[in-house]
Amino acid sequence: GAGVSQSPSNKVTEKGKDVELRCDPISGHTALYWYRQSLGQGLEFLIYFQGNSAPDKSGLPSDRFSAERTGGSVSTLTIQRTQQEDSAVYLCASSLGQGAIYEQYFGPGTRLTVT
């Protein structure tokens, strides 16, 4: 079956521009996560959606970052007025259940470069 897909795979943008990153989770997965990964480093949690509950936004680094999940499926992460420190790989993951014990299935990521 289809895994988690993300688009675009690469995005180069100028400082100050807005970007939108898209995530298509595995069908039927109720939980969706966004992470940020700097080169060769661990993952930094950004935001978590579970069903119709209010998202956990505790990891968003500033108010320039926002995300939504429409119809409980596709999610979009938006970064406004991008800065060079926003350059990283943005990973999306989905899981069947609610809780850290459930396996998270990751997409290939979007590599964002802010020039």
Place this chain on the structure above:
Amino acid sequence: TQLLEQSPQFLSIQEGENLTVYCNSSSVFSSLQWYRQEPGEGPVLLVTVVTGGEVKKLKRLTFQFGDARKDSSLHITAAQPGDTGLYLCAGGLRGGGNKLTFGTGTQLKVEL
């Protein structure tokens, strides 16, 4: 503040050698997972451990969860070039809701 520290950060070994990667924290985790990530891809789950002192084996990989549930280790026997990748531990904090806290990562390279 990094809640999960991994060591070593980088490891380069020859095929056939054994190695151990450590994941340490001062916090207690309700569960702990190990992932492997290859370049250009997302992490892939290797194992989940939930009981203090638990040991799980997956072919040449042995995973252990510390008795106090604050640390874990991954041991690879007779490493092969296919084991090359970034190894990440990730834990669910007690009272931390539903999100995972990821470790700093260990970059492993196994050479012929």
